[in-house]
Amino acid sequence: MTKRKVGWVASILLLLASVWLGISVGAVQIPLSTIWGGSEDATATTIVWNIRMPRVFLAALVGAALAVAGAAFQALLKNPLADPYTLGVSSGASVGAVATIFFGISLPVIGMYTLPLLSMIGAITTLLIVVSFARMIDRSLRMETIILTGIITSSFFGAMISLMIALTGEELRQIIGWLLGSVALRTWAHVQMIAPFVLIAGAWLLVRVRDLNALQLGEDRAHHLGVNVSRVKNEVLIAGSMLTGAAVAVSGTIGFVGLVVPHMVRQLFGADNRHVLPLSMINGATLLILCDLVARTIIEPTELPIGVMTAFIGAPVFAWIFFRQRRKGVK
Amino acid sequence: MLNVHNLTGGYQHPIVKDVSFEVKPGQILGILGPNGSGKSTLLKMVSGLLSSSQGTVEIDGKPIQDYRPKELARKMAVLPQLPPQSFGMTVKEAVSLGRYPHQQGLFSSWKTADEEAVMEAMQITQVVPYALQEITTLSGGEQQRVFVAQALAQQAELLLLDEPTNHLDIAHQKQLLDTLKTHVQMHQTAVVIVFHDINLASLYCDHLLLLEKGRVSAYGEPHQVVDKATLEDVYATRLDVAPHPVEPKPQMTLLPEDSEAAGSIVRAADIQVLDDVVLLHTERPMRVVSSAVLNPGFGWYRTLVNRQVEPTYNVNDVASEVKEFAVSRGWIPTETVMQLTAVATRGAVIREYEAPFGSVVILVTAGVGNALDVSRAHEVQTLPAIGTINTWILVNGHMSDEAFIEAMMTATEAKTKALAEEQVLDCRTQTLATGTPTDSLVVAATQSGEALPYGGPITELGKLIGKGVVDCTRQAIRHYRDAQREE
Numbered sequence: 001m002t003k004r005k006v007g008w009v010a011s012i013l014l015l016l017a018s019v020w021l022g023i024s025v026g027a028v029q030i031p032l033s034t035i036w037g038g039s040e041d042a043t044a045t046t047i048v049w050n051i052r053m054p055r056v057f058l059a060a061l062v063g064a065a066l067a068v069a070g071a072a073f074q075a076l077l078k079n080p081l082a083d084p085y086t087l088g089v090s091s092g093a094s095v096g097a098v099a100t101i102f103f104g105i106s107l108p109v110i111g112m113y114t115l116p117l118l119s120m121i122g123a124i125t126t127l128l129i130v131v132s133f134a135r136m137i138d139r140s141l142r143m144e145t146i147i148l149t150g151i152i153t154s155s156f157f158g159a160m161i162s163l164m165i166a167l168t169g170e171e172l173r174q175i176i177g178w179l180l181g182s183v184a185l186r187t188w189a190h191v192q193m194i195a196p197f198v199l200i201a202g203a204w205l206l207v208r209v210r211d212l213n214a215l216q217l218g219e220d221r222a223h224h225l226g227v228n229v230s231r232v233k234n235e236v237l238i239a240g241s242m243l244t245g246a247a248v249a250v251s252g253t254i255g256f257v258g259l260v261v262p263h264m265v266r267q268l269f270g271a272d273n274r275h276v277l278p279l280s281m282i283n284g285a286t287l288l289i290l291c292d293l294v295a296r297t298i299i300e301p302t303e304l305p306i307g308v309m310t311a312f313i314g315a316p317v318f319a320w321i322f323f324r325q326r327r328k329g330v331k
Numbered sequence: 332m333l334n335v336h337n338l339t340g341g342y343q344h345p346i347v348k349d350v351s352f353e354v355k356p357g358q359i360l361g362i363l364g365p366n367g368s369g370k371s372t373l374l375k376m377v378s379g380l381l382s383s384s385q386g387t388v389e390i391d392g393k394p395i396q397d398y399r400p401k402e403l404a405r406k407m408a409v410l411p412q413l414p415p416q417s418f419g420m421t422v423k424e425a426v427s428l429g430r431y432p433h434q435q436g437l438f439s440s441w442k443t444a445d446e447e448a449v450m451e452a453m454q455i456t457q458v459v460p461y462a463l464q465e466i467t468t469l470s471g472g473e474q475q476r477v478f479v480a481q482a483l484a485q486q487a488e489l490l491l492l493d494e495p496t497n498h499l500d501i502a503h504q505k506q507l508l509d510t511l512k513t514h515v516q517m518h519q520t521a522v523v524i525v526f527h528d529i530n531l532a533s534l535y536c537d538h539l540l541l542l543e544k545g546r547v548s549a550y551g552e553p554h555q556v557v558d559k560a561t562l563e564d565v566y567a568t569r570l571d572v573a574p575h576p577v578e579p580k581p582q583m584t585l586l587p588e589d590s591e592a593a594g595s596i597v598r599a600a601d602i603q604v605l606d607d608v609v610l611l612h613t614e615r616p617m618r619v620v621s622s623a624v625l626n627p628g629f630g631w632y633r634t635l636v637n638r639q640v641e642p643t644y645n646v647n648d649v650a651s652e653v654k655e656f657a658v659s660r661g662w663i664p665t666e667t668v669m670q671l672t673a674v675a676t677r678g679a680v681i682r683e684y685e686a687p688f689g690s691v692v693i694l695v696t697a698g699v700g701n702a703l704d705v706s707r708a709h710e711v712q713t714l715p716a717i718g719t720i721n722t723w724i725l726v727n728g729h730m731s732d733e734a735f736i737e738a739m740m741t742a743t744e745a746k747t748k749a750l751a752e753e754q755v756l757d758c759r760t761q762t763l764a765t766g767t768p769t770d771s772l773v774v775a776a777t778q779s780g781e782a783l784p785y786g787g788p789i790t791e792l793g794k795l796i797g798k799g800v801v802d803c804t805r806q807a808i809r810h811y812r813d814a815q816r817e818e
Contacts (some may be wrong), residue, residue, distance in 0.1 A: 078418050211427055213420075217420075220380055224404065225432060229400075310516040
């Protein structure tokens, strides 16, 4: 109990600290007082309000979205390696997003929300394909089946994106920069674009934490405990895809956040989703703010794509979990 | 409580066909059947996991599909066949999930009743010591108990369990089923259990349902279902059914295919008369029923002993003394039947009688100093414990239980007749004696060769026993009297 309380307090403090660092550290060091102090320095105010703040907020939203989506997918599929990236859902969302940018699609009425919407549609379509294909192979949805299906899907969508890039001339740089995953040069408009989706879908998942706890024992068991399995499953898949789609729409494919964060949270504070999901949200936000900070400061003035940072952390963790799970299976 | 009517269903093809049964509160129904007979499928259909193509499943008169999921889970708890994956959950967390159907609304709080139900379930199943451990760190049996606790925490009026004793050792099987039985009696729960083990089902269930290829083959109380002919037919194997030694429930025993292997024949010459014992060792165990001191009752034994003891023999702790004696002589106590007598072993009369079915060997040692008239025995408070007629009847044949009992009756009648012929009197009443206070009888059969269903005087066996026991007993009495006179 106390361990969990410490976890909550530490996670919140870490988030606040990383927000502060994210805003003040950079090519120009800015004291935090600038934010509310109304500094005479107009440049500093501009940097804080128009460059750093939207960037930090966007990183937080994207990190929270990917982490909580990963945690939910893992509970639903009883598979610690499931996350938007390894399942291929991010790639599916990318196809939607790239197509929007490539064809310059802008749907009437929803306007700027076209990009996240098509991205989400890409995400959910992919998820349905991956899960139903994997289920056709084996009903128990073993880890290897899911991961291999994710790889197949990712490769296919990767090829589709490459094709679109090859066919385009002018948009090339934008698409490539975006593909590697980045929150650079984002504005308040981007924050506005995804915030509603992240908040709604995030809250939706948090409402389902107890159902997810039951589902961690398998669908049959959950059914016997009184969970409306098909409804909860659909809700979690839709909400998870919304979060992934929204994140991918503004930041491209940032890998492994949904894998690393829930894993760490579960290791430290146990498998109860009433804590795993919200703590993953908070720490996902923190992780991405810090990764972005490192990405833009480590070899100044060059900015690394943030996806590079998460992959550096994520891939070894992925290998470690896979190793442990397989060894357990062998024993 | 639970009513199942003409239930038919399965996957592509119907697996369960036209099954009907009911379970009342406080009752345990066991579902039995060979592999693939549809036991688990039936349970899945009753629990609503699989929909039926025909028929109904009703709980308290309402079809299960009309219940909302949580409402159904408050009525019915299900224990899966294998402990499910638990994904890093602790024992307490998993048991607490049993309270899921009792929690209403999005942010319902954990109430005292919830905590109490969880603690009670964990105490009953004895998983409290592991409360904070991850389930995956526990053994298979412990995991099984965790999910029993989860099902109990649901506090449902109906419990469905799919082979709950799989992977448990016998102590834990018994513990789990005892726990369930107590729980059922306390809370008047209705229980349906799929069983693999016919004997466990017979012991713990009020009713049994035997499935064969998806259809009901037998349904009723254990004695109606655990029946030799029915089980042999459904399982297509050889077995026998006998009553449980303590409980009024039938128990099934498998008959291995080589159980009829030819046995050796017992001859009078095989019996050794030594200074203090009359002894028979056989190659194969004989089926024995006896009133001996060591290993009385029915059993299978290779060593029969009629041992002479001093008239001053201390009879306070006979059981352990005779065991020690057997060990000291190199006999295996669990393979030995031992009688005691004060009569000299040299006075033993051993005769062999040829019969159409084989032969019978009879041995008698008789001491009639304390002979009594059984009709007047109630007049005396204490009777002397020595002075005994010990009889062995060794049969080369395959005797049924009835044959053993009839053989004992016949032998007893013959002994009484011998005493009358020899004019043995009860020295207190001066009436004809019928026996001594501590007579003992051993009937043993090789259980190979011809089947001997009966042992009364109407049969060849009974006739031989009658004649043989009278002859041998009379001769033994004469030996005894000769020995007395010499002294």
